[in-house]
Amino acid sequence: MNNVDFSFGKERVFKNGWHQDATSMSDYLDRIGSGLILLNPDPLDFDYIPEVMVGREDIQESLAGKFHSIAHPNGSANVVITGPVGSGKTLLARTFCRDIEYHLRNRRPLRSVHINCRNATTNVRVAQRIVQSLDPGHPDRGLSMGELLSSLRKLLRNNGRHLIIVLDEVDHLLRKSGNDLIYQLLRIDEDQEGSGTLSLILISQEQVLDVLENAVISRFGHTNHLPIPPYDMKGLHAIVRQRAEAALNPRSWDDELLKLIATSAAPSGDARQVIELLGAAVEHAESEGQKSISPEHVQTKARKVPQVMPEDVLDELSGHSMLVLLGICRRLRKAEFMTSKDVESIYAVVCEEYEVKPRSHTTVWKFLKHIESLNIIATRVDTVGEGRGRTTHISMPHALPVDVAARIEGRVALKLKR
Ligand SMILES: Nc1ncnc2c1ncn2[C@@H]1O[C@H](COP(=O)(O)OP(=O)(O)OP(=O)(O)O)[C@@H](O)[C@H]1O
Numbered sequence: 412m413n414n415v416d417f418s419f420g421k422e423r424v425f426k427n428g429w430h431q432d433a434t435s436m437s438d439y440l441d442r443i444g445s446g447l448i449l450l451n452p453d454p455l456d457f458d459y460i461p462e463v464m465v466g467r468e469d470i471q472e473s474l475a476g477k478f479h480s481i482a483h484p485n486g487s488a489n490v491v492i493t494g495p496v497g498s499g500k501t502l503l504a505r506t507f508c509r510d511i512e513y514h515l516r517n518r519r520p521l522r523s524v525h526i527n528c529r530n531a532t533t534n535v536r537v538a539q540r541i542v543q544s545l546d547p548g549h550p551d552r553g554l555s556m557g558e559l560l561s562s563l564r565k566l567l568r569n570n571g572r573h574l575i576i577v578l579d580e581v582d583h584l585l586r587k588s589g590n591d592l593i594y595q596l597l598r599i600d601e602d603q604e605g606s607g608t609l610s611l612i613l614i615s616q617e618q619v620l621d622v623l624e625n626a627v628i629s630r631f632g633h634t635n636h637l638p639i640p641p642y643d644m645k646g647l648h649a650i651v652r653q654r655a656e657a658a659l660n661p662r663s664w665d666d667e668l669l670k671l672i673a674t675s676a677a678p679s680g681d682a683r684q685v686i687e688l689l690g691a692a693v694e695h696a697e698s699e700g701q702k703s704i705s706p707e708h709v710q711t712k713a714r715k716v717p718q719v720m721p722e723d724v725l726d727e728l729s730g731h732s733m734l735v736l737l738g739i740c741r742r743l744r745k746a747e748f749m750t751s752k753d754v755e756s757i758y759a760v761v762c763e764e765y766e767v768k769p770r771s772h773t774t775v776w777k778f779l780k781h782i783e784s785l786n787i788i789a790t791r792v793d794t795v796g797e798g799r800g801r802t803t804h805i806s807m808p809h810a811l812p813v814d815v816a817a818r819i820e821g822r823v824a825l826k827l828k829r
C-alpha cells in the first residue's frame with residue numbers, strides 16, 4: 412500500500428503527518444550554485460571588461476599621450492594600435508574610451524563607438540553603424556555613402572559631442588573595401604566651420620599602416636602608431652590572478668596554480684588562453700565535486716591543445732633523459748612546480764630503481780634543456796634575494812604527469828638496454 416500523500420518541492424509528507432526531506436531527488440544538482448569554487452561567472456567571459464587593465468600602465472600612458480589635445484575644444488587624435496592575438500588591443504581601446512569619457516565629463520562631452528569590422532566589412536555598413544550609434548532610429552538601408560556622411564556631420568554638429576570611433580580588426584574592412592571610409596572620416600571637418608569633431612582609433616593584428624594609402628598615412632602620421640607586445644609570463648599571471656580574485660572562492664585556488672596556468676599560456680602570450688584555462692579548470696573541478704582546483708584540472712585541459720605534445724615525442728629521448736623525466740612526472744603528480752635540485756635527487760632514486768648509475772650534474776642539466784626544447788616541460792627562473800641565487804622552477808603545463816609517466820614506463824627498459 413502506498414501511504415505517500417503527495418510530494419512537493421524538497422519534502423515528502425506522509426498521511427500520518429510525518430515529513431521527510433526528499434534531498435535524494437535533487438542530489439545531482441547540489442554542485443550547481445554551491446559556491447564551492449565559482450562565485451561569479453562573469454569575469455571568466457572574454458567580453459567582460461575589468462575595472463582595471465592590469466600591467467599595461469606604460470601602454471595606457473602612451474595612448475593617453477597621443478590624445479593629449481583631446482581636452483581642448485578643437486582637439487582630436489588618430490591612432491593605430493597593432494599587436495598579436497590576445498595582447499589586449501580591444502581591452503585597451505575599450506577601457507580608454509570608458510575612462511576618458513568619465514575623466515572629461517565636466518570639460519568636454521565625449522562619446523565613443525566601437526565597431527568590429529569582422530562583422531561589418533563594407534564602408535557603407537561601417538558608416539551605418541557609426542550613424543546609428545548616434546541616432547538609433549536612423550534608417551539602416553538604402554543610403555549611399557555620401558548621404559550617410561552628411562547625416563553623420565549633421566548629428567555631430569547637433570549633438571555637440573566629440574566622437575571617438577574605434578574600428579577594431581580593421582584589416583577585414585581594408586581588405587574587402589579599401590580605405591575610402593577612413594579617408595572620408597579623416598576629412599570630415601573640411602568645408603566645415605568647426606574642427607576636431609572626431610578621433611579615430613584603428614586596431615589590427617597586422618601592420619596595417621603598410622596597406623593604407625599615402626593620403627591616409629599623411630593624415631595619420633607614423634608617430635601615431637602604438638605597437639603592443641605579447642604578454643610575458645608575469646603579465647599573464649597578473650591577468651589570471653585578477654580573474655580568479657573576481658570570480659572564485661578564495662579557498663579554491665592558490666598562486667602556484669595560477670603560475671601553472673600562466674606558464675602554459677606563455678608560449679603564445681595570449682591573455683585569452685589564461686582566462687580559458689582557468690574557466691576550463693573550474694568546470695573540471697566542479698564537475699568532480701571538488702572544493703578546490705588542482706594542477707590536474709589545468710593539465711587535462713591544456714593537454715587538448717593540439718601539437719603541444721605529439722604522441723611520438725618521447726622517442727626523441729635517450730634512456731637516461733627518460734629516467735629524468737620519469738622522476739619529474741612522479742613529483743609533479745603532487746605539486747605544480749619543482750626545482751632542478753629536486754630533479755637531481757629524484758632522478759637518483761629512479762636510477763636506483765632501474766639499477767643504473769646516475770649521470771653527472773652537467774649531463775642531467777643538458778637532459779633537462781632537451782626535454783624543455785621538446786615542450787614536454789616548462790621552466791621559469793626566479794631570482795632569490797638581491798639578484799644572487801637563481802632557482803629554476805619546472806612544471807608540466809601541457810600534459811598530465813601520470814600519462815607521461817605511464818608512457819615512459821612502457822618503453823624505458825628497452826631504451827636503456829640499447
Ligand atoms: N591587461 C589585461 N588585464 C586584464 N584583462 C586583460 C588584459 N589584457 C587582455 N585581457 C583580457 O584578455 C582577453 C583578450 O584581450 P583582447 O580581446 O583585448 O585581445 P586582442 O589583442 O584584442 O586580441 P585579438 O587580436 O584576438 O582581437 C580579453 O578577455 C581581455 O579582457
Ligand SMILES: [Mg+2]
Binds near residue numbers: 500501502579
Ligand atoms: Mg580584439
